[in-house]
Amino acid sequence: MTSMPAPADRLTLSPDRLLPADPGTRAIARRLYAAVRDQPIISPHGHVPAQWLADDAPFEDPASLLLSPDHYVFRLLHAQGIPLEQLGVGPGSTPDTDGARHAWRLFCGRWGAFRGTPSRFWMETVLADVFGVADRPSAESADAIYDRIADALGRPDFRPRALMNRFAIDVLATTDDPVDDLSYHAALQQDSGFSHRVVPTFRPDKYLEPARPDFPALMAALAQASAIDTGSYAGYVAALADRRRYFKDHGAVSSDHSHLDVVTLTLDDAEATRIYSDAIAGRVSPQDATALRRHMLVEMARMATEDGLVMTLHPGVHRGHHTETTRRFGPDTGSDIPVGVEFTRGLQPLLDEFGTAQGFHLILFTLDETVFSREIAPLAGFYPSVYAGAPWWFLDAPDAVRRFRAATTETAGFYRTSGFVDDTRAFLSIPARHDMSRRLDAGYLARLVAEHQLEEDEALETALDLVTTVPTTAFKL
Amino acid sequence: MTSMPAPADRLTLSPDRLLPADPGTRAIARRLYAAVRDQPIISPHGHVPAQWLADDAPFEDPASLLLSPDHYVFRLLHAQGIPLEQLGVGPGSTPDTDGARHAWRLFCGRWGAFRGTPSRFWMETVLADVFGVADRPSAESADAIYDRIADALGRPDFRPRALMNRFAIDVLATTDDPVDDLSYHAALQQDSGFSHRVVPTFRPDKYLEPARPDFPALMAALAQASAIDTGSYAGYVAALADRRRYFKDHGAVSSDHSHLDVVTLTLDDAEATRIYSDAIAGRVSPQDATALRRHMLVEMARMATEDGLVMTLHPGVHRGHHTETTRRFGPDTGSDIPVGVEFTRGLQPLLDEFGTAQGFHLILFTLDETVFSREIAPLAGFYPSVYAGAPWWFLDAPDAVRRFRAATTETAGFYRTSGFVDDTRAFLSIPARHDMSRRLDAGYLARLVAEHQLEEDEALETALDLVTTVPTTAFKL
Amino acid sequence: MTSMPAPADRLTLSPDRLLPADPGTRAIARRLYAAVRDQPIISPHGHVPAQWLADDAPFEDPASLLLSPDHYVFRLLHAQGIPLEQLGVGPGSTPDTDGARHAWRLFCGRWGAFRGTPSRFWMETVLADVFGVADRPSAESADAIYDRIADALGRPDFRPRALMNRFAIDVLATTDDPVDDLSYHAALQQDSGFSHRVVPTFRPDKYLEPARPDFPALMAALAQASAIDTGSYAGYVAALADRRRYFKDHGAVSSDHSHLDVVTLTLDDAEATRIYSDAIAGRVSPQDATALRRHMLVEMARMATEDGLVMTLHPGVHRGHHTETTRRFGPDTGSDIPVGVEFTRGLQPLLDEFGTAQGFHLILFTLDETVFSREIAPLAGFYPSVYAGAPWWFLDAPDAVRRFRAATTETAGFYRTSGFVDDTRAFLSIPARHDMSRRLDAGYLARLVAEHQLEEDEALETALDLVTTVPTTAFKL
Incomplete structure (x- = not known):
């Protein structure tokens, strides 16, 4: 980069960061932001290991x-x-x-x-x-x-616990393997000196992908964790339901799902049984494997209507785009790249069956912005079960968040959204991420006030709701 | 929602609603808006029943x-x-x-x-x-x-007529079934005490979907209305052309089409005849039915070059996404959800044949915003026949309208658009919808002036054109 | 359009054109723009004929x-x-x-x-x-x-040379056929009175499309230009490599590629040889032709890792949408219409092999805005080889440029982009196009400063980098 004298080599944070530039709108935004700035943090989806808090070891x-x-x-x-x-x-x-x-x-x-x-x-x-x-x-x-x-x-x-106090994180959700014994969560819940709510999240992705080479091994692990024989499709389903209940008993409020697409379909029992048998025998066809995975997403919805776990979908990522990087450094090492995603047709079978089911909650996330206004907001604006999830991953950024609000609010309003989700393993950045969201929502609401689309008392109430009742409602907290 | 004291429990409408927040830009927008605020309303596409105006019964x-x-x-x-x-x-x-x-x-x-x-x-x-x-x-x-x-x-x-006067609605288009006798339209046209122009719109969707179970019955109704035997493909085409002429004679200026996609193709006569025969015999294959529908869209264009009706396309809706809702409450009850749509390839056969045909007008609407800049504006910026339709349905909202202008104007300008279309059955909201559009266009044009992309006299002329000559040109009013 | 008195019939250019309307933001933007306004123009991709400058004949x-x-x-x-x-x-x-x-x-x-x-x-x-x-x-x-x-x-x-001096165009890239002898470029390079850098660009599109009816003739021309027998696949590849080296020797820094899609794949040698033989015999199947073209895109990348030419991709155009216009007026006469494009999956084979190859540069352009945030920025934010190309064609316009920056910067920053590309044959508009880009980047950066996302010294450095080191790095100038 061009060499230049740096007149400012200091790091200073303006109190007005991310607030709108227009002075009149900024004045409104300041008042809205001031009302939510110090609200406790609710983090209903993320990737901080519970062990960090259980052990409380120094970083x-x-x-x-x-x-x-x-x-x-x-x-x-x-x-x-x-x-x-x-x-x-x-x-x-x-x-x-x-x-x-x-x-x-x-x-x-x-x-x-x-x-x-x-x-x-x-x-x-x-x-x-x-x-x-x-x-x-x-x-x-x-x-x-x-x-x-x-x-x-x-x-x-x-140390982690001291920071969690300082950050005022009331609720922190982790993301966990279905066979995890959740011992760190249990330890935290039983620790009278720890007053925060740290809840696990049921993340069964790999147990729903019958084409994986390690699927038979995963089924063996599932059997061991649930003490249910997974040698048959019926046992597989029962074992998953059992682990969901185990998670629920340990405080979980949601299951999380991230597959390449969100296509759903329903297989009859014989077909599901046949494909599952092929899968544990290591001879499932790619088509069958995909069909069973899509069927199992509907099964997850069915279980959700029974155990009450909120279902969150994070589809549309080509994982490990660069093979050599994945081989050398493992998964989640930077080469995951989004692809287009389709919700309207893909979710129709699932929503046709459970879209108006009492208590069912389905929160939709995307890396494909085109579906915000075209599919997610229209779905969330009709189905009582569907919520528009916060901007995810690459879209969790100021301009993308503004685009999200502008693309969803006009069709779904503010109250069919999930509230902010930080989705991070970067523990120390959690307050910064929620602060970013609060500033951006204050700015968005301030514009509506400045344009006389809302009165300021309504905007203030909405800003507060977005960090309190909106996430607690969507995630059943 | 969080309970809060409501300092303002009054409903007051600011004169600056929806105008840009920046004071300098707002001042320009106020002047532009003032020039168009009281212009009569031209509503060239909507869903108000003509009967309301003919009967003039109280709501x-x-x-x-x-x-x-x-x-x-x-x-x-x-x-x-x-x-x-x-x-x-x-x-x-x-x-x-x-x-x-x-x-x-x-x-x-x-x-x-x-x-x-x-x-x-x-x-x-x-x-x-x-x-x-x-x-x-x-x-x-x-x-x-x-x-x-x-x-x-x-x-x-x-009452409806009093409100129509008060609202200053000069032209109101309804949407009508091809076999409708248009008696209410005729009554209004013959009523010397009624000075507004209420025109029907030819909406043949279901008559172009050979896969419908009721297709044979629809063909019978078409035969009765047209007094033309629809037992053959040739008769079917002749009957549709006859009903278009009937609509034209009753004041219609356009035909409206809303199918899942806008793919077009041309079948040879023998093939069209064969598929049509299968359809009225109730044994058409889904593939054939789709092919005939796509062919018939081209036929509609061909007829448009003969009878002069403007052709409007509203594609890309998954109708009745929630089966149970549709079963219990009927169509158009909230669960229609958009899907992605493609115009460039889909319309190529149609435009290759009629895109530069003298007098042909094709107005493209979408619920898939991605095609505004990628397909619709480039098409409207080349073909003399193609107009970019106003933001439709879920997109008829302030931020979406701004996105529409920002996405289409740079490629197609203002004069390859259709003007505002309210598309509503909510009669009382028609002035509010046009007012919203006028405010948003004033704001968009004001920004161009503030950024010195336009002079204010040009913006003023454009704002006026957008509510006068632009819709009357596109819709041949 | 409505007839109106024209209070202003003068053409005057405000110094603040395209700068943000908000006064505070505009003040910052003015300072940033002032720093880059008079920087020399680097035009690394365009369509001005070298002959214009070599001949220096009057327009x-x-x-x-x-x-x-x-x-x-x-x-x-x-x-x-x-x-x-x-x-x-x-x-x-x-x-x-x-x-x-x-x-x-x-x-x-x-x-x-x-x-x-x-x-x-x-x-x-x-x-x-x-x-x-x-x-x-x-x-x-x-x-x-x-x-x-x-x-x-x-x-x-x-005259062209006088204007090139006046416009301060330091570097101007042309676009050239692989069999061009580049004599005009050679003349300019040998002309001691001409101090600008005019470089050719290797544009082999039609030589990579085996389905073209003139493919055998093109191969004959390629053989003649390279003095390499193109009767076999091996000769074809060698001849292309030879012409790339010829271009490189004449100053070329990049090859440019514009096909309908950017799907890539690798054929084994026998398969490529077979398809090529079919192609020069005029009997290649459409599927095979497409496969060979996609394979050859990977071959171009392989050659780029050897000869160092930067690879630029401009996909997603339906060329000659209106057959009659193309027939009467030739290609590039207005009816080219964009289609959707997909990079993540399409480029995976190419990037899996060369994405981290030392010195490989791949610049991605698009007419499909949806891939800016979904695919291009994530790719450019991981692969050291990938750069997000400037907004192209219909998207090279104020609001689209703003959307481009807003859609890519948050994921890829400013330094994974290519810098501005005017891509034009309209020689006299080159300064205007670069000026537009500079104004828009100044405005975008000014907003980041006004929102306290950047300090002004950083914005100033970035604005300068965007017209100096950013294009020279991406295009290896």
Whole structure:
């Protein structure tokens, strides 16, 4: 990048960040934001390990805390030409202190690459608000910032539980394997010194993909966890239902599903039984495997009408687009790329059967913005069960969030949405992410007030609802 | 929703509603809007029954006037968990007075659900401007508002014709079945005391869908209406052409078409004859039926080049997504959901043949915003016959309208568009809908002026054209 | 259009054109724009013939200079009902002076049709800045403007080289046929009096489409140009590699590819050999031809990793949508219409093999905006080889550019983009196009500053980078 004198090398956070530029609209937005800024955080979907809170061990170092768990950050550094191995990405890749400091320097030296990205907003919030960093990241400031963070991480008030208190996170949902014993969740629930609600989420994706080479092994694990014989389709279904109940008993409020598409269909029992038998024998055809997975999504909905778990769908990702990266660094290492998705036809069989079922909740997320106004909002504006989920992943960013509100509100209003979902493993960024959302909603509502589409008292009530009753209603919290 | 004190329980309409928030841009927008605000309304596509105007009977009650004919309203109430039967939706579902009042209370109690939706804008305009309601709808104000409206409806100045005068609706198009005798239209045209132009629209959808179970019966009805034997394909085509001429003779300016897609193709005569014979014998295959429908769309274009009717296309809706709702309440009861649509390839055969035909007009509407910039604007920016239709249905809302202008103008300008189309059966909301459009176009043009893309005199001329010559040209009025 | 008094019949260009309306944001944008306004132009992809600069002959007349080479302009006039033959469009269609004046009158009389389009912005910039026209185009002013331009074109300072100096175009890329001998480029490079860099671009589309009826003839031409026998697949590949090297030796930095889709796949050698043999024998099946074309795109990538040419993809156009227009006026005469495009799955085979290859650059352009946030930005935010290309063709317009930045920056930042590409044959509009881009980027960055997402020094650096290091890095200049 062009070399220029940097008149401002300080990191300072304006109180007006992300609020609309127009002075009149900003004044309204400030008042709306002030009303929600300090509301406790409800995080009904995310990826923080419960173990972090159960163990309450200090975080290791700045890089393994802030870089290697954040795929938004390391993927863009990778695009800048930095190999993932230098960033501590992937299983077993805990860099030593030198490696961590090196990774941190690489990141700070590429701070400009993050201009205009939400990672920039989240990271500067973490640096300034959590660690009191006052210097803008750069090659020059990297070591000093690293040392300041590393020093803080050694102190008790930077342990996970202390931060959870400081962040005022009332509810935190994790994402868990169906055979997980949820012992960390149980430990937290039984810990009288821990007052936050940490709930598991039932995430059965791989147990619903009969084409996986490890499907027979997964079925064996499922049988062991449920003590139900999964040698037959009926046993498979019963075992899944059993694990859902186990999760529910441990506080779960939702199941989460992320397949390539959301096509649904219903197989008759004989057909499902036949395909399942082929699958555990390792000889299922791709077509049959897909059919059974689509059928099982309907089964999940059926179970939801019985056990009451909210169903969330996160479809439309081509996982592991770059084979070599996945092979070397494992899944979720930056090369997952969205594809188009279709909800209207795909979900019709499921919604035809359960769309108006008492108590059924189905929250739709997407990486394909085209369905916000075309499919998700119209579905959420008719079916009592359907909620428009918050902007997800690449779309959880200021302009995308504005597009989401502009694309869904006119058809579904504010009250058919799920509320904000941070969906992150980057624990320290959770307040920054919710703060971003609150600022953006304040700005959106302020515009409606400035354009006389809403009165300010209504906007204020809506802003508060969006961080209180809206998520607690959608997620049954 | 969170309970809060309501500092403002009044319903007041700002003169600046929907105008841009930036003061400089708003000042320009005010001037542009002032120039078009009181222009007569041209409504070239809608769903008001001609009978309402022919009979000029008083409207029944607030609910059957404002709720049950408005699928935007009742679908969102349904999503809020209110059963449709409590809202008087569906054929034969005229609630008694108690039912109407109950429905009205349900609606007013859920007023917050409509925040940020166009229904909110339209409804508050109707309440305040048409009925002089000064209270914001709520559970508390519901009865008083109901009584005020009910009282007004008993007065002569709230009958359909009086309102049509008050609303200054110069042209109103209805939508009609090809076998309709158009007697109400004829009565209005012969009524010397009625000075408005009420024109029918030829809507042959179901007569072009050979896969329908009732297709043979429809062909019988078509034969009776046209006095042409529809026992053969040639007769079928002749009968349709005859009914188009009948509509034209009764003032029609357009035919309207809404199928799942807009794929077109040309069958040779033998093939069309064969498929048609299968269809009236009740043994047509789905593939053949689709092929004949696609062929008939080209036939409609061919007839349009002969009789001069403008052709409008409204594709891409999955009708009756929720089977049980359709079964119980009939069609158009809220569960119609958009799907993706494709124009470029689909219309190529039709446009290759008639795209530059003298006098042919083809207006394209969509619920799939992705085609605005990708397909519709490029088509309308080349073919003299193609016009970009106004934002339709779910997209007829402030932010969507802004997106429409932003997505089409740069490629097609303002003069390859159709002008505003209200497309509504909610008679009382027609002025509010046109007013919304005028405010939004004023705001869009004002921004172009503020950014020095246009001079204000050009913007003023354009704003006027958009409510005068643009629709009269596109619709041949 | 409605007849109105025209209070302003002058053509004046505000210094604030296209800058944001909000005064605070505009003040920032002015500062950013001031810093880049006079930077030299880098034009790494376009369609100006090198011969114009080599010959330095005077331009003919206003119409053949400003109308007939500009498909944006003549297609919208065609949509207004003006036959292409009256506009001098198509091969061999150089109108005489009377024809040129007539075409110019038609254009000026329809000036209103261009309101809100980028053609309006470009044309008024050319008229005012290049020719000093002070009257707004209209039927009345047409002749005077024509005469002013025609007069200027006769003067030495309006010859191509003089204009290139005046426009400060440092680098200009042309687009060339693989068998072109590039003699004009060679002449320019050897001309000590010509200090600009004019580089060819290798555009092999038709040589990669085995289904073309003229494919055998094209192979013969390729053989002649390369002196390599193209009678076999191996020879075909070798000849293409040879021509790429020839282009590279003549200064080329990139190859450009525009097919209907960007699906890629790898054939084994035997299969490629078989299909190629069928193709030169004129008996290739459509499926095989498509497969070979998709395979050859991967071959182009492989060659790029060897010769270092940057690869640019411009997919998703249905060429010659109106057969009769293409037949009468040739290709590129206005009826090319976009279709949807898919990158994630289509490019996976290519990127799986070369996505992280050292030095490989792949720049993705699109006419389908939906892929900006869904596919292009996520790809460019992971693969070091992938760059998000500037908004292309219909999308090279103010609001579309803003949507592009809003859709890509949050995922890919500014530094994974290609910089602006004017892609034009309208030589005189090149400065206007780059100026538009600079104004829009200044406005976008100013908003980020106004919303406290960036500090102004960072925005200033970014604005400068976007017209200097960003294009030189992406295009290896």
